[in-house]
Amino acid sequence: MPGLPPNKHQEKSLRTRTLLLDAAIESLAEVGYAGASIADITARAGVTRGAQLHQFHTRAELFAQTIGHLTERQREAMQRKARALVGETAGAVLVQLVTATFAGQLGRAAVELYVGIANDAPLRREMLRVQHDLTVELLDRCAALIARDIARERLESTFWLTINLVRGATLDEMVGRDRARRKQVLADWTTLAETALR
Numbered sequence: 222m223p224g225l226p227p228n229k230h231q232e233k234s235l236r237t238r239t240l241l242l243d244a245a246i247e248s249l250a251e252v253g254y255a256g257a258s259i260a261d262i263t264a265r266a267g268v269t270r271g272a273q274l275h276q277f278h279t280r281a282e283l284f285a286q287t288i289g290h291l292t293e294r295q296r297e298a299m300q301r302k303a304r305a306l307v308g309e310t311a312g313a314v315l316v317q318l319v320t321a322t323f324a325g326q327l328g329r330a331a332v333e334l335y336v337g338i339a340n341d342a343p344l345r346r347e348m349l350r351v352q353h354d355l356t357v358e359l360l361d362r363c364a365a366l367i368a369r370d371i372a373r374e375r376l377e378s379t380f381w382l383t384i385n386l387v388r389g390a391t392l393d394e395m396v397g398r399d400r401a402r403r404k405q406v407l408a409d410w411t412t413l414a415e416t417a418l419r
Contacts, residue, residue: 234275234276237266237268237272237275237276238276239290240266240267240268241262241263241266241268241273241276241277241283242283242286242287242290243266243290243294244262244263244265244266245257245262245283245284245287245290246287246290246291246294246326246327246330247265247326247330248261248262248265249287249329249330249333249334249337250326250327250329250330250333253333254333254334254336254337255337257284257333258280259273259280259283262283281341284334284337284338284344285344285347287334288334288338288344288347288348288351289347289351291327291330291331291334292351292352292354292355294327295322295323295327295331295355296322296355296358298321298322298327299318299321299322299355299358299359299362301321302317302318302321302322303318303362303366306318306366310411310415311367311368311371311414311415311418312411312412312413312414312415312416312417312418313411313415314363314366314367315363315367315379315380315383315414315418316383316387316407316410316411316414318359318362318363318366319359319363319380319383319384319387320387320407322355322359323384323387323388323391324387324390324391324394325391328387328388328391329391329394329395331352332388332391332392332395334348335348356384359380360376360377360380363376363380364376367418371418371419375417375418376418378417379414379417379418382414382417383410383414386406386407386410387407390403390406390407
């Protein structure tokens with residue numbers, strides 16, 4: 222019956238699944254797609270190999286499910302940041318929302334996953350689909366939080382420039398460049414975005 226709450230076994234199974242998917246994101250971000258082994262992910266999740274096998278039989282199956290889970294974690298980060306933005310300028314809203322969604326651990330995991338599944342057409346299509354939907358939702362959220370008198374065309378142009386800058390900063394972080402410089406670049410871009418949104 223669809224109206225019944227999950228039983229204890231189902232709750233434990235869902236909890237284990239979530240632990241594994243969160244650990245997959247962490248592993249992707251820290252050791253990359255090539256280094257994100259089942260053993261590493263299982264250890265990070267703190268579950269047994271048997272529990273992992275009950276949820277995901279193969280690494281490919283685990284990463285196929287990680288696509289949607291990662292996107293949901295990005296959506297949650299965007300929503301948390303949106304709730305916290307009070308009294309910010311249009312440029313700050315834009316940069317902070319894009320950064321919350323596409324930078325840090327989630328951004329690094331997304332880049333690794335994009336690269337890792339690049340030659341798997343079905344997974345690549347799924348990743349592009351869910352990330353596109355997330356990006357459209359992010360643009361709509363930015364539009365709702367930024368002053369209504371800004372032309373949609375101007376907002377979209379500045380939005381895409383911001384996404385590309387944040388993704389570039391994420392790649393810069395992944396190759397070990399200076400964190401302070403990246404922070405300054407984002408601060409400078411916030412000022413420029415403010416001008417672009419006038």
